[in-house]
Amino acid sequence: MSVEQIATSLPIMGGKAPTQHPLGPLTVSEITESSRLIKSLWPEDTALQFKGITLQEPRKAELSLYLKAEHSSGQSTPTIDRRSFVVYYLRNTDKLHEAVINLSAGKVESNLRLGPNVHSNADGDEIVKVEQAALQDEGVKTAIAKLQLPEGAVVISDPWIYGSDGVNEGLFSDEKRMFQCFLYLRDPNNPSEVDSNHYAMPLSISPVVSADTLKVTRIDYLPTGADNTISEPKPYKVQPPNEYIPEAQNLRNDLKPLNVIQPEGASFKVSNFSEQGRTVEWQKWAFKVGFNQREGMVLYDVHYAGRPLFYRLSLSDMSIPYADPRHPYHKKAAFDLGDAGAGIMANNLQLGCDCLGSIHYLSAVLSDDKGDPLHMPNVVCIHEQDNGIAWKHTNYRTGRAAIARNRELVLQSIITVSNYEYILAFIFNQAGEVMYEVRATGILSTQPIDEGISVPFGTVIHPGVLAAHHQHIFSLRVDPMIDGPINRVVYDEAHPMPRSDFNPHGVGYTVIETPITTSGGFDLDFDTNRTFKIQNSSIKNPVNGKPVAYKIHAPPFQKILADKDSFHHKRAEFGDHNIYVTSHRDDELYSGGKYTNQSRGGTGVRSWAARNDKVLDDDVVVWVQFGINHIPRIEDFPVMPVEIIKVSLKPVNFFDKNPASDVPPSVQSFNKSTLASVEHHQEVGEAVVGENGKVCCIESKL
């Protein structure tokens, strides 16, 4: 401990970082400089394991002034020092540190040792070493030998975040950072296929590896029956494989190409607001895009037609608690952002594979375990898509149809978390709406099960393979500035009118608005059509005098099922309410807490909300939870068809009319569609079409 204290007390001078926008993600040189400054705190021979070197965002009080000046042309922006936030271990120890570096001043401003029971995220280099440690362990080899696997069989090790259960007895303690490895078999009849789906062949041996020593500390045997009895590994029965790679399929041959062509290019503009920061402008929208190790995409300073809407938008965290209560499965509850990182796990997106149309890719620079810059190509794709009809009306008296199509701008990022994938997208449209869409796909986390057995906490998806039920609970952080920084959150409910002289027929109903005055957790209620709105009570709509607002459309979900005393529940501080409302604090970005790995709870949004802060006409933050209770179907294997979940933020009396009224009409001369019926392969040729595309919509007859 003394070392660090001395270290931070010494002013350490270093080369200045280049002048940067306060929101610009760290540059290559800033990352290098950050790790250099941290290393310089320690004796030459001290090995460090860096867990993250990211932008320390300025305090909102400072940054707001900067952005205000930036938006008022001519005003000069105040100077804000660039800072980085560094998390690192003394390698092969549990000595976790977090440091803040002032890059403008070239000094370490703080460097603190954390703990006990505070553990950092995993990193890629570590994961590979843990895999190897598990497979090279003599005890594990002995256990595997008992499976009597076929000659040449290849065993695969998937390290899992160890989780927490409050058990602190010796080998089972979660006070030390550990990994629970689950073992699988590559198809022994095709062992050279490195992309064989090993999740179709789970083994019953689960080594536990210490993150400090990278040694196996324990070997768990997994229960494979209906109860929690375990046994020594028995000879393994090889079942048929279940592959997802195309060469293992009998592919469909009747799908014709569908190309999205933008002959004049895309309608959006991308520019740099800093070396690594991008500004995106599209259809009256303007916002800044950042990218970091933990959250991946972050949107800042979102405006529509020059009016401020959101100060910051990001996926805050997610929790995936599993339903199997048996050791060691009872600890399975991943926090994919906090335990690993949505940025560091982002896929390198490929042209024409992950998006269609005219695509712009954003690349990012993150950092590796050695503190060196890590180039992350194509982590975000930006493109437009057509989402059907935006609005239409036909005057039945004249037969004239007015119609516009629903063009959307998509910023998409895809993350791979070992077996599983999430496709994450911010979507903007021309009606002033912002959507956040999650597509859950990838491969189910599997475990062995004896043949002929079924259990109520999972589904058999392949012979000998169980996929346990699990929940995916996401938390979207919305830091609003609806026409300004001071907002309130209210909810509307629709209630029937009592019968009276005014309502003699019992058909009337009214909408009642309730403001939220104190921070807390709140829930949807479809029986009252409860709708949450973020409002600026000081700005009234010019036509109807209602406060300008954005409403939140979030799909319902089953709240976390683990009981209130369980660690799953304590740790997933966002899992028990659809909506949390808190008063803004600069250090409160992650609804599950800053350090989720093997966390014990008490550090996230539930705890912040419990402060009972005043949130009426304040600088509020809204946390929107959504998700699915994934009861696996056999159709979800070997790879899962996307399950789509979408949250929408929609204007309510914010504009003075439909903001998409000015979208040019949808006409054939612009859209260039074709008649399938005039293609020879069609059996029927039948259609009545206006002779001229450009007026077709005006000729439409009811």
Place this chain on the structure above:
Amino acid sequence: MSVEQIATSLPIMGGKAPTQHPLGPLTVSEITESSRLIKSLWPEDTALQFKGITLQEPRKAELSLYLKAEHSSGQSTPTIDRRSFVVYYLRNTDKLHEAVINLSAGKVESNLRLGPNVHSNADGDEIVKVEQAALQDEGVKTAIAKLQLPEGAVVISDPWIYGSDGVNEGLFSDEKRMFQCFLYLRDPNNPSEVDSNHYAMPLSISPVVSADTLKVTRIDYLPTGADNTISEPKPYKVQPPNEYIPEAQNLRNDLKPLNVIQPEGASFKVSNFSEQGRTVEWQKWAFKVGFNQREGMVLYDVHYAGRPLFYRLSLSDMSIPYADPRHPYHKKAAFDLGDAGAGIMANNLQLGCDCLGSIHYLSAVLSDDKGDPLHMPNVVCIHEQDNGIAWKHTNYRTGRAAIARNRELVLQSIITVSNYEYILAFIFNQAGEVMYEVRATGILSTQPIDEGISVPFGTVIHPGVLAAHHQHIFSLRVDPMIDGPINRVVYDEAHPMPRSDFNPHGVGYTVIETPITTSGGFDLDFDTNRTFKIQNSSIKNPVNGKPVAYKIHAPPFQKILADKDSFHHKRAEFGDHNIYVTSHRDDELYSGGKYTNQSRGGTGVRSWAARNDKVLDDDVVVWVQFGINHIPRIEDFPVMPVEIIKVSLKPVNFFDKNPASDVPPSVQSFNKSTLASVEHHQEVGEAVVGENGKVCCIESKL
């Protein structure tokens, strides 16, 4: 009465209709023959008003045998007589009749007078006459004069379905069929613009017109304050217009074209199974498409890879009850299918306006008020769309990504119901899923409100204009045959395990399945993740032994708010539960009853469910309700951005793996996307792309 009784007792011979498939929509000659046969029942000079001449579908017992034979190659299909169902009035009377005609035998099989209190749908010819009757009435002219409208001002009359309120006193009785006309002003500063949005200028005068006599029977004055006081028309204050037509807008000029090009044409095939009936085949899907006056699109005999899934799919009805309890608004509760007809109101869809890509249009033949065939061009468009990523997995060890895109087949129909539009679509994908999507758009139904007033049952959306809150409640009829005609409906719920030696950490949860044994109404419950499934209990999944099933994903909605004793509630028999399950009866197609216009209730799905029929392993019908409580925003005017609601039917242990596993991989050589960054108008050129599209997905690195 005697006339009809004699008539139906006489066997009337006529020309044979052409041989047709039992599910084929009526042909031109069958419509002509049907009206001829009906007319021949009556004296020469009897004027008839035809309300609908549609296919009388065969009894399921008969048709099932026919379809079974049709699907077993070589088997000859049994002969089923073609029948039509005819609804008509003796013109200018309330004498409503329904007749069934055996077209194969050329005779009227039944011809019944209906009533009292049974009223038929409106028809187009009638609507126009009612508009005119209201505007030409001397009393109405006198009332309008009191508004002291500007020189040349044009008044527009929107006839509304009269509704029911159980009041049977003289002028206010709804025993007779009537129309409530709402009057509006075309922008007096631009009175020659026939497509001016008159809903921005509502008047306080509301004539009631008799459907029998086409005369004004009453003139209502509308309450325009916060209470229910009404007053004589006062001089009208002209407010600014609020137009939706493009030439009235300052259109955006920065939207670049987006073309969907299918160089090899579409992947679907359309053929005729009868003169007017189509078979659609696409990506292992095969089904028949019919079209009728009331439901519009109907899908029959839906199969996937040769396995039966659905016997019949259609939108059954919708109810739109309004929140304003004041006379005459308290009667506003439209049943757009039963009161008017989704088929007869279908838009003539235009190439490149209503859909993109390679499009096939279906046209239909319906009938008019004279009993003549009515050609309805392009009422359905069929096209494919790309809906992002279908599934993806990246092996983080090798960096290889496997990915497929989510191609969908869309059958879209758009209906205009006076001021409002619904975009209705059946959507199929490659993962064995069927979706029904509704997009609500068009123009709000408006009413006058005094300036400076706000009311809790509506929103002021323009100066002097109120849009009352209202619900849209839809009812989708699902007649399933999941791997056969005998199915059951069950629901799954997820429940926490109690703490025990098996669940010592309180994290376990289980899924419990409950079968529905008796017909009734059922509700969603997100707190238990309640999920309804249609199951074939006699067919087990080969891998996990679970019964094959399809689950229903329906969004929650607030049930009908009008109280149980109200006529809105009595009439909307489907509005009080998410799910109704009934035992199949041939004459039960419409969840609000066969005749919804001014109906009194007791004739729909709630009443059928009350029979407490056995529905466990039976020929069941599932009615899925969904909708929105539309609390108008100013952004919904002058034309509303689409509100999208989607119901999905997804396989659950129906297949033995992800049915989309065999979709060819998504590759650039197939998709032909482009880099926005290489287009000169882009400010930033940045991207890292595999040198070769066709292998790009294999090169993807984590």
